[in-house]
Amino acid sequence: MASLLSRSSARCTRYWSGDLLAAGTYALRRTLCSDIHGAKSDKEEPTLAIDRSGLYQEREHPHSTPGKEAMSAMSKHLDAIIRFRGGPISVAEYMEEVLTNPTAGFYMNRDVFGAGGDFVTSPEISQMFGELIGVWSTCLWHQMGQPSQVALIELGPGRGTLMADLIRGTSKFGEFSRAVSIHLVECSPALRKLQEQKLQCVPCGENSEQKRSRISGSTVQWYMDLSEVPRGVPSIIIAHEFYDALPVHQFQKTSRGWCEKLVDVGDSPGEPFRFVLSPRPTAASRLYLSKRLSWATEDEKADLEHVEVCPQSIKYTSMIAKRISEEGGGALIIDYGDDGIVKDSLQAIRKHKFIPVLEDPGLADLSAHVDFRAIRHASTEAAGVRVAVHGPITQSKFLGMLGINFRLEALLNNATEEQAEALQLGYWRLVGEGPAPWVEDEKEELLQTGMGSQYKALAVVDSSLGTPIGFGSST
Template sequence: MLRRLLLKQASASRHLLSTKTPQSTSHPLLHKHLLFSSSSQSQTPQSTSVEHVDDADNNQASSTISIDRSCLYNPPAHSHEPTTDSELVKHLKDVIKFRGGPISVAEYMEEVLTNPKFGFYITRDVFGAGGDFITSPEVSQMFGEMVGIWAMCLWEQMGQPEKVNLVELGPGRGTLMADLLRGASKFKSFTESLHINMVECSPVLQKLQHQNLHCTDEVNTGGSVKNKTISTLAGTPVSWHASLEEVPSGLPTIIIAHEFYDALPVHQFQRASRGWCEKMVDVAEDSSLRFVLSPQPTPATLYLMKRCKWAAKEEVEKLNHIEICPKAMDLTHIIAKRISSDGGGALIIDYGLNGIVSDSLQAIRKHKFVNILDAPGSSDLSAYVDFPSIRHSAQEVSEDISVHGPITQSQFLGSLGINFRVEALLQNCTYEQAESLRTGYWRLVGEGEAPFWEGPDEETPIGMGTRYSAMAIVNKKQGIPVPFQ
């Protein structure tokens, strides 16, 4: 009796599974498994097969169902072994394990630079001699002054509007904007029209910018209007935003992006026997981070195809590596749309190429190049800017947009009058100040090692004049901006 009852229960269970199996393919997880069935072996999700065997009472054909476990969370393996991994490295490994596979170089770069807790830009001041690298504004006050002249000239071409949004993307310590406002402070009609908008995601750098712009916070007792922050350098209001989209629209806008594009995350592709494969970051068997190639096309391949269409066939065929930056393309779309609708222009100054970028991603720690995967979060990561990609991305948006350049930084600064500025400054300074001015001038406009240097060889100033380039995106109504005529 008991044996017959057990056999009936088993038969009922088998019948229940067999009747539900056809419907189970509509479940999202099982549907995803069917999509993976044509993939390569390395991309097939883990599954458990349950086989149903005929019994003596019911001669049914055997059937198999698969349970896709790829979307289930696998907690990190518990271990009592000591580890030297930083919190960011642990986080990266957890992300890779949670995804069930490697992450793109762009995802790695974004986590390393801007992770809210451990990101390189979020947790420290990385600029200047005591940081990891020196930017042009940190070299000499003349750089910010020349950018201020460019902004003022564009403002005049715009018809001298009474209100203008002056936006800086990634302002660092705020040195460029501070020098710009000091240099322009005598031109009251210009500075009184400005509302400064600093696009900065780092709380540490926001505090430095507040300090270097000599800001004061005016408390509004009425309650209906937000408190104002004013830079006492020129009496201009200042606001901070996490992204360009947060900057209020509706006013003519001047955007400055100095060494901002080079820090946007890039996707790297390598030519293989099966075509272009994206380079990814994975965890090796010894628990270290390593590079691998994707076995299948990735979403970023769409941007790769788009970029290759913008290039000559011969240019692409000679390359074995290509870097693309979807975020640079998307950011340029946002800039171009804003300029098209509100008027104004954008100035982009960065190091890069006037062509497809091959393999430029680098890590810098304490002014020295290090391995990209070495101690993530302790080094700056940057890549060459693809200037043609910026041009094409801007031109996609509107026929009201014109793009000019790139020209070298030396040409840009020279045309704006940096030679006259350094001569004027040299007339009223000490010997030490004169040496600093000459050194800063060479670094901004020179090429290679400074010929006048008499100090230690390891401190020889290296000119950035031809390594950095300038490009402008403007509304056509304003004509061609200086000095791109």
């Protein structure tokens, strides 16, 4: 399944050094912790310098492209970047541009969800999903001692469906609703408007930046990055299909060592981009790959040929763990992925169908499997024993322990025949595995495939709180 396309994946500040045209090479220096618009932090951050001279399969990059007039806006943009620099870009930078470019990024200016879009996510499948995340959040709030103020933060809220179902389902718990302030980390202007509508927001006093949801009465504010969300109160953080669209670097083992996979211009208008390998290990492989492999066992590393690493995943996890360790609360991460090294999972999906990764950039979603093992390591590395990590467990087990069976039964009691059919299909898609048994049309299988074991849930909580609901023993 594809990812939610409302991620606040960081865009990077770029610097240039040297005479590009004279030297035929360039240095790309990238801040590791910049926000989506490339704003520099107050503190000087470490940088990467990547020398692309002598690239494997390197060739001349003329400043004009045959057939360029037929290319999409995003293709022209990527083509210009590569040709101006005189060499290919990393897969991570390709993902950033394709998904979050302010003018031509995939999810920046339109709604891509639902049957009429490119993919469907769990909150869009059934109201039960958001309601049960509300159960988890309320129970965690009770474990926290029912603080009078708590920041409910969602990373990449999509249309706002999950948050709307969450606060609607918990509205009967008045003390919780009064304690909650809602903070949405969202980079897409188009999706912010949809979220405002879904949450039924109205102006909150004279502050035009702050709204209030008519569903629960909670205040609602938007941010470009998690670092902008105010501190000072405990947090409940929800990250559903957020991590899978954060940009990844890809590496391949060769006779020259671990080389980085890069994106270069193609050979013809029909194939405008292609993958190439760096001639030798890059700064990214020495920094990111080395760090990830340091967390792996010798058995895991023995037969590795391909590795994906997501530096932004480590960054966000560290921020989450530090916030929780210092101010209390917890985070729930739900996504598709692996509890170990991810090898080669980058995929593109358009109109509910998988397509080649480099085809029609900007018109298809890009996502990669989440490395849950790296999330665990990043959490404890950032906050030590002050946080506890639970999971990952399958989405099927997680929702089952939250009571999805009982919720389905209650909803079916008052449902029409048509509503009952939709509820049962939604239930299957959330907890089942493979195509629903009653589906006969192969064309519908992708839209009705169960995600129960493919998706996993992981929690990072203040270690003093004990085990959060949904992650304890089922016996």
